[in-house]
Structures are given as C-alpha cells and as structure tokens.
Amino acid sequence: MSPGDALPRFDVVCFPRHLFVLAGVFAAVLLAWTAPAHAGGERVVDDYRSVYGTPGVAAAVIDGSSVETILAGRDGNGAAVTARTPFRIASMSKSMTATAVMLLVERGRVSLDDPVVKVLPDFRMADPRFAGVTVRHLLSHTSGLSGSTNNEYVFPPPRAAQEIVAELADKTLAADPGTRAEYHNTNYSIAARIVEVLSGKSFDAFLHTELFTPLGMTGTGSTPGCSDGAEGLPSGYEVVLGVAVAVPEMPGMCVGNGGVISTLDDMVRWLRFNQGTLGADLLSARSLAELHTAQPKADGYALGWQARSVPADAPPSLIAHGGTLATWTGDMVFSPEKGVAALVLTNSGGDPSLLTANLLAERLGTPATPMSNPLTLVNAIVLGLTVVMAALLVTAIVRARRWAARRRAARRPWLVLRLVPLALVVVLGAVLPAQIWDPGGPLNLQYWIVTAWLMPLLALFSLTSCVLGAVALGRRLWLFRRAGDRLV
Template sequence: MRSRHLLLLPAACLLLALLPGWTAPAHAASGRLVDDYRSVYGTPGVAAAVIDGSSIETITRGRDGDGNPVTPRTRFRIASMSKSMTAAAIMLLADRDRVSLDDPVVRHLPAFTMADPRFTRITVRQLLSHTSGLSISTNDEYVFPPPRTAREVVAGLAGKTLAADPGTRPEYHNTNYSIAARIVEVVSGRDFDAFLRAELFEPLGMTGTGSTLGCSDRAEGLSSGYEVVLGLAVATAEMPGSCVGNGGVISTLDDMVRWLRFNQGTLGTSLLSARSLAEMHTVQPRAAGYALGWQARPASAGSPAPVIGHGGTLATWTGDMAFAPATGVGALVLTNSGGAPGLLAANLLAERAGAPATPMDNPLTVVNAVLLGLTVVMAALLVTAAVRARRWATRRRAARRPRLVLRLAPLALVTVSGVLLPALIGIQSGAFSFQYWIVVAWLMPLLALFSLTCCALGAVALARRLWCLRRAATASG
C-alpha cells in the first residue's frame, strides 16, 4: 500500500505543477539575490517570481505602504509593463477583424488630428512600436495638470507636430499607447479599463488586476509607494501623470505570473491566436529592438537563449518582466520604490541558468550623498553671506558700480541657477519647462532641495546685501 502511494507521488506533484496557482519553495540563491537587491537599493517591498517550465518560485520580502507584509496578493503599480496589455487588447481586436495593425490611426479615430499633415500616415503598428514620429521634443508629456482620459490625450495633440516621418525613427513615447487605448475604446464601445477586465484579466483569472487613468489615482487595496533617499524610505503619493494605456495597470505577483504564462503560451491559449501572440513578441521594422509592448534584450552570459521583456518605472513604483521564449524560463519583479528591477530580473534568470549574477550597485547613493553635501555647504555659505551682509556693505559702500556688480554677480548666478536647474532637466530630450520642478521633486528630491536652497537662500543673501548697501550709502550721505 505504501509503495502504491510512493508511485502516485510523482504524478500528484506533476498535477500540482500544472495548476496555475502552484508555487515552488523559494531557492536559497533566488532569495539571496532579492535580499541583496533590497540592501543595495533600500527597497521597502519586493515581490518576485521565477517561472521554469511548470514550476513557479515566488519570493516576497518587506512591507507595503501601510506597513503590512508583502505577499503574492499585494497590489503594485506595474507602470510601463502595462503596455504589453494595451498591445494585447489591440491584438484581440485584430483577431476579430475590427482593427488591422497597418490601418491608419485616423480610420479608427476620426477625431485624431495634428498640426502636421504627416499624422494621417501614422499606423496602429507604429503606435505600438514607438515609430509614429511622436516625440517629447514636440509633445511634452510632463504637463501639469495632466490630461485625464485617452480622449483628452488625443484632443491635446491637435496643435502638435511630429519630430520625424512616421515609420522612420524610433522614440519611446508614452502618448503612443494612450492613443492605442483610445482606439480600443472607440472600436469596442467600452472604456479602456472595462475592456481589459472583461477581455483579458477575467478570462486569465487575474482577479486582482485593474487599471486607472492617472498615475496617482487611488485604487482599492493599493497602498502608497516609497521614496528612498540614502537608505531612508518614506511612503509617498505617486507623481501625477497620465497613465491611461501606457502605465496605469495595478496588479499582483500572482496575477502577473498568469500574465507571463499567457505570453509564454501556457495559459489562456484560446484567448489570442498564436499568430497574434507571436507578432506581439516580434521586433518591428526600424523599432530598435522594440516589438509590440515588449522589447528584445541581449542574452546574458551563460544564457544564449534570446530574452524579451519590459520594465516599468514611476516615481514610487518599479518593476520588470522577462522570459526566454525558447526555454520557457521567465522572471518577474515588482517593487514599491525606485531602483533597477531589470537587473534583478536578469540575475534571477542567470541564476536559474547557472550563470554568474551581475553585481548590483546603486549609483544614486553617491549622487545623493554628493547632493546632500553640496546642499549643506551651499546653505552654510549663503546664510553666512546674508548674516554678514551689513559688514560686507560697509566695506564696499565707496566702491564703484561696475565693481559692485561684479561682487554681486556670484550670488545672482547661484540664485538664477537654482531656479533654472530643474527646468533644464528636460533639455536633454528637447523640452524646457518650469513644470519639470515637479518631476525633479519626485524623482530626485535632493536635487530639488539643492536647487531650492540655491534660489531661496541665494535670493535672501542677494536682497540683504543690496538692502545693506542702500542703508550704508544713505548713512554716508
């Protein structure tokens, strides 16, 4: 009787392995990689998984924004990993002959217009592969307040131009996916979140997954993410932004495992045709390695199989997903703070392949330490300049005007630099706006503090020197 039970044990284990929710115990090496990552980046909460054939290994560490332990059912914002779901929604419509990837966008969105005649040539495929010609240089995505709906995003393009001919140059631009979300809404007759829930999430058993229009919208069961600076983690609201179609999905580790298995072709096989699923994972022409909501990644050392994946980054949430179509091995990482989850996902895949892990290092630790040091030094110098302004003015009350201007120029330069520095962040992508102060305050708070110190204390020191000069001149007159 006992021998019969022993014979049945392998079969029972195989059956469990095939169940969607079955998870294997965490490998010690995988757990160490997650622990090392948290140590390097100060991440408060991590939920990770490795899928290897029919087994699913999960690793959860830390806490959510409410202080509760992270579990496989903890909700995370998945940011730009949402793009794979928008692409799948389009492919569902393509399977039903409602949309073709090579249709002009204007065929499905008559209200879509731009101040550039080339916009009529943009196709659905070019939206999903970021080759539409839309660019941050001509369409600033960091405006405040941000547009709320996909309809508003499309309407806001009426006065904009393209940076390149459609289909000729890749540029990752979130607006592409908001337009794609609007196509889903118009063609299906349902709002975007309702379509995703009914056509993707519910059929795949992703019961903890939904989406929001804004990046900072409240959602049931979602606690706040964290800002982590020099090891100090502070629960913080997400930066406002338009996330519809491009980054608004909220999910759990359990559900994202289902999503990855669907893309691997082992779950929900009747939901999307094999041809459409393969198209989503195929690098598109002139797209610099981008497929449709997925990206090709170079194979890591010791793992020759090609890997596709996609990361997601918001101010207080980051994540990554990747898998090798040839081997069936995949990795998922969800975190509730900034960091480099793509590196952790790559290391989890490398560990499973028996390859060495890439050392983890957080360059922001040095950057933030330098910024903090500069802020302290600058604050000390400017406060000293303000306190000693009367003595400075007394010594220079008889100086000629040109010399005084030169003496005051450094303080004026510090003040103006403090005002402009956050706004100049957008110059690298062709945009200049004082609204980037908001972006910098969320993404690099110590840079914002340094800039605020320069402009505020610099202005105080400059004003006090001018006031003291005037008083000194009056007294001597």
C-alpha cells in the same frame, strides 16, 4: 510551517528502522534538491533590497510548470508583502494595451497597418505627416511623436485618453512616421483610445472583461491617472540614502501606457499567457508571436514588449518589458527557447531588470550581474553640495552689512560684478530641475514637480540655491542702499 511540520509524526519505536533510515535519506535528498534554488532566489532578492533599500519586493521565477515565489518586506501600510499585494506595474501595462489591440485585430475591427485617422477620426495634429501614422507605429514607438514636440510632464495632467488625443491638435511630429524609434507614452494612450472607440467600452472595462477575467487575473485593474487611488492599493515609497518614506505617486497620465495595478499571482498568469501555456483560446499563437517580434526601425521594440540584449553565456534570447514610476518599479522577462521567466514587482525606485537578470542567472547557473546603486553616490554628493551651498549663502546673508559697507567705502565698488556670483546661484537653482530632464530645452518650471518626486535631494539643492541666494542678493542690495543713505 517548516517542511517537517507538514509530515505525519510517527512513533520511532514502532516505525521499522530500515524504513526510517530510507525515509531520512529521501528527505535529505529532497531538501538538498529543492532548498538551493529557493534559498538562492531569496539571497538574490535580499542582495537587491540591501543595495536599493527597497521596502517591499514580490518576485517569481517560472521554469516549465514550476513557480518559485519570493516575497520580502512590507507594503506602504506596513503589512507584509504577499502574492496578492497590489502593485502598480507602470509601463509593463503596455504589453496589455498591445494585446487589447491585437484582440481587436483578430476580430477584424482593425489592422495593425491601418492609419490611425481611419479608426480614430478625432486624431489630428498640426503636421500633415500625422495622416501616415499607423496603429503599428503607435505600438512600436515609431510614430514620430516625441518629447521634444509633445511635453508629457504637464500639470495637472490630462486624465482621459480622449483628452490626450485632443491635446495633440496643436503638436507636431519630430520625424516621419516609421523612420525612427522614440519611446513615448502618448503612443499608448492613443492606442487605448482606439480600443475605447472600437469596443464602445472604457479602456479599463475592456481590459477587465476581455483580458483579465478570461485569464483569471482577478486582482488586476487599471486607472487613468498614475496617482489615482484604487481599493486596497497602498502607497509606494521614496528611498533616499537608505531612508524609505511612504508617499503618494506623482500625478501623470497613465491611461494605456502605465495605469495597470496587479499582483504577483496575476502577473505570473500574464507571463504564462505570453509563454503560450495559459489562455491559448484567447489569442492565436501567430498573434502572440507578432506581439513579441521586434518591429522595423524600432530598435528592438516589439508591440508592448522588447527584445533585451543578453551576454553570450545567458539564454539565447529574452523578451522583456520594465516599468518605472516615481514610487513603483517592476520588470518581467522570459526566454522563448529556454521556457524560463522572471518577474519582479517593487514598491520603490530602483533597477528591477538587474534583479530579473540575476534571478534567471541563479536558476540557469550563469554568472550574475553585479548590483550597485549609482544614486547612492549621486545623492550623497548632492546632499554634501546642499550643505556647503547653504553654509556659504547663510554666511553671505549674515555678513551682508559688512559687505555693503566695504563696497560703499571702495572707490570703485564694481557692484554689478560683485553680485554676479549670487545671481548665478539663483539662476542655477531655478533652471537646474528643468535642464537635467531636458538639456537645452525651454525653461519649464513644471519640471520642478518631476524633480521633487524623482530626485528630492536635487530639488532641495535647487530650492536652497534659489531661496537663500535670493535672500543674500536682496539683503546685500538693500544694505548697500541704506549705507549710501546714511552717508548722504
């Protein structure tokens, strides 16, 4: 329905002419005042979708008491995105986990500076420094837990917070607690377990009864696993070179760190709560401010939120958090001083922090950030390399008989050296998926699964190199041996 359709219809002959003119002028002024912001927000979202090929976006800009909503595209079932379409919000869930802990702090059940072992006796590690890890360290990612000593890409992944804590028994810390920051999802899974132990409820049940229901977030829930199904939740998308395919989410441990499923309507309520304009009786202003305050040695990370650097002509400060899974991304940001906020939920990969930045810039009249998708060029190059590699290896397979005959005829065949390039191609294909995520780290073939979800064309390149390279290598050796048998 257009704005005009909402107005009562009058007979122009009976309506006084001067009032008709005044009404027309008023309507024109009203449309001129309201349309640019709405059209501008839609344009910013359309630009983002064209750059990243995002199938569906739900976005909002909050300015005081007004909310501009922008909905575009489709969900994984092909339906139009609405303000009630469910999205996985990924690591934006951390702000809710930190708030759940803060609720328990206000109730006197725990202190932020309590050692974790005091409230969670089952927490054990093969490193005596673990006794110094506090609840604050977990929520600010300064516990010393690290991907270098605790691989989070394990398949099948642990499903429950209790299981995640138990699997730390043979792990070590990479740094003394409280001395440096490293973003590590396990911190928040431990925090979720603390909530479970102190409340006597499952983590999802605590969020539902103590946080989501009081705030009126009726379409919000959580799952322990990143790929767990939920009622009404459609699939997210993989987008490669502009082609979007609905696929399941990559398996992973999401309890406490990334398992919340929500809607645009509910996330607007969540931002309003954090701005202090909703649910004031749920958490004190002092505790809310603590959640948004950067912590010592945390490189700007607060408690489930982080301070986001901004250019000189942008709002004076921004509190934000993004979220990224293989098939879902999102971002939320607000300025405590300006009272404005932006929220983006998408059902594919991308960089939604660019979109929130430009939505705020459009509202505040500040310069926009140019948007580009570096993966477009990367994927094009990888696809080109895959085609070239496949062509070279198929040629090597087809010409293997001729190669074997020449090597047998040579006085010095240098067989091993001649096979080194093919062997290197096979090795490259096998190790590349692991080394790209953990350079210099140990070979972990489970990274193949991560690569297949996050960079499918790179997985295709590696698979092509491994399979066709091994076939070419094996065929050359087999035909070389057969050529020798015939000579005998």
